[in-house]
Amino acid sequence: MKKLKFAFKLGLFFVLSCFVCLIGIYVYAFFSPKLELKNMGKVFIYDNEQDLIYQGSGSNEWISLNDISDHLKNAVISVEDKNFYKHQGFDFLRIGKSLLQNARYHTRQGASTISMQYVKNMFLTFDQTWERKIKEAFLTVELEVHYSKDNILEGYLNTINYGEGNYGIEDASKYYFNKSSKDLTLEEAIMLAGIPKNPSYFNPVSDYDACIDRARVVASTMVTNGYITKEEYDGLFKEKIPIYGKRTKNNSQMILYYQDAVLNELHSIKSVPTSLIDSGGLKIYTTFDKKAQEKMEESILRYMDNQDELQVASVMVDPNTGAVLALTGGINYAKSQYNRALSSKRQVGSAMKPFLYYAALENGLTSSSTFKSEETSFHFTNNEIYSPSNYNHIYGNQDITMAAAIAYSDNVYAVKTHLFLGTDTLVNTARLTGISESLPGNPSLALGTSELNMLDFAHGYTTLASGGDEHDLYFIEKVEDMDGNVLYEHKSKHNYVLNSNDVFILNEMMTNTTNSKFSDYTTPTALSLASRMSRKYALKTGTTDTDSWSVGYNPDCLTLVWVGNDDAKNVDGTASYYSKNIWLDTMEGYLEDTENVWYEKPQNVVGLVRDGITGKEDKTSDNNILFYYVKGTELSLAPVSKEND
DSSP states (O other): OHHHHHHHHHHHHHHHHHHHHHHHHHHHHHTSOOOOTTTTTOEEEEOTTOOEEEETTSOSSOOOGGGSOHHHHHHHHHHHOTTTTTSSSOOHHHHHHHHHHHHHHOOOOOOOOHHHHHHHHHHOOOOOOHHHHHHHHHHHHHHHHHSOHHHHHHHHHHHSBOSTTOBSHHHHHHHHHSSOGGGOOHHHHHHHHHGGGSHHHHSTTTOHHHHHHHHHHHHHHHHHTTSSOHHHHHTTTSSOOOOOOOOSSSOOSSHHHHHHHHHHHHTTOTTSOHHHHHHOOEEEEEOOOHHHHHHHHHHHHHHHTTOSSOEEEEEEEETTTTEEEEEESSSOTTTOOOOHHHHOEEEOGGGGHHHHHHHHHHTTOOTTOEEEESOOOEEOTTSOEEOOOOGGGOOOSEEEEHHHHHHHTOHHHHHHHHHHHOHHHHHHHHHHHTOOSOOOOOGGGGGTOSEEEHHHHHHHHHHHHTTSBOOOOBSEEEEEOTTOOEEEEOOOOOOBOSOHHHHHHHHHHHGGGGOGGGOSSSOOTTGGGGGGOSSOOEEEEEEOSSEEEEEEEETTEEEEEEEEOTTOOOOOHHHHHHHHHHHHHHHHHHHTTSOOOOOOOOTTEEEEEEETTTOOOOTTOTTEEEEEEETTSTTSOOOOOOOOO
């Protein structure tokens, strides 16, 4: 009997202690600073013309609760939190039932209220740590003591993820049904209420049938909770509901990939505290160029809109500053949020060769230096043999110039140059241009067998496209708080790391990938694009078994395009076709109606007409082109290596 009394007293003490702690928490929350609902967790992103393009955790238009359909409000409360207007942030009965069910059936059912979900979406990561759960609980209490239930529901509906890049009920309503949220029908409201459970799967654009299946679950809870009758339920979804699936502004499948990059950079800026990012209300002025993004997306969708497996990543940079004008990390953000431009590393293939040939020019070779294009095996002191091959095993079986090697993307020439210089030379040159990846000094590096991230690779190419001026790539020009105080501003720098004479000669040689003068025993790698070019470009393609790259530029614009499979399965010739044509259409579209510009020839560079393939003076040759040399190097043909065969 004494034990029972002791257990009762202990239990009573525990309950009273919990009650006192709970009261204390609510009192503490009451005297805490009031959360600003319309700014919490939100960032305002502006383009390079200071037009608002995105609000990071909210809809583009905050809509009053009174202007939202009662059908939608009822459906959301019914399926997400039927006791929303009765509890103080936590539905303890529901939590208890959930714990019992999870223990009994080994499931992981949640019992989050609308208030808890709102806090989690605005402030917290989705990791399942105790620290995160404790933060969620405290912030939920703060929300409840400072705001009415209507305020909380309004904030929740204006910020929840409704799929296809739509955050907030007004955006979702206009996107899916081309109407304001106040005009939603019962069926439309029920469909939208079901989406947040799995926004990428339950939205009607991604999978209409899955959306309707989920909507029926929502409707069933509405019958149970008295919002609709059984007869109304039976009459639902007899006919297919028309889906609009478009935006009247920023109708982009890919703009959110750029937003990812902006927020990624934001978190790396030390002068902007993490606490301020979390609490929200930041204005972020970016380098985003609407025309550049529009042309990039149009080009991608023109060629790859119906692809099931092949993916794409692309970035456009202003080489004069390092400003990233446009970016996509995939074909459709709603279907795959994996940002390939930011996160993946892929083999770059022959797109690595311009860095090699710059190093060759800097170390005494010239644009008419020759090596023999033929099947070659390289023997090394450790008894290893390396036998690179050209595409389709096509060889000139003769000495060819560096200019021809770039035009044809001759692999044997590249490896001979690489070994002639010493393998560390290419490693050091890549690092000098801004490529941060640790590269191995092996024979195959010249053929791009190492994997690089797209932005890292673009950093190196920006140095070539700028004439040798190394710029950090950046997305954010300026960050302000809501009062207009400048927290961060990008400062441009000039860091000339390459010889401008050699960069000019390299850029000229890279125009030969589309030069019909090199049509001989084979053709230049991008000759198919030549007839559609309105201006001069330095261009290099890169192709491996699994990846296809097209990288090209002029003084105004640098664009990189990658096409391949996420699982690194082999690709066929269509990947190369896509990457080259996406690159050209993006560049031509962006630069149309602009001045046709090219790099100014340095005073210390001279030009001579010679046969493009042999490098010899031959006035009768059909392959004559203008070779460029640093003064003093034009009178002798380049050093020729001794073959290792």
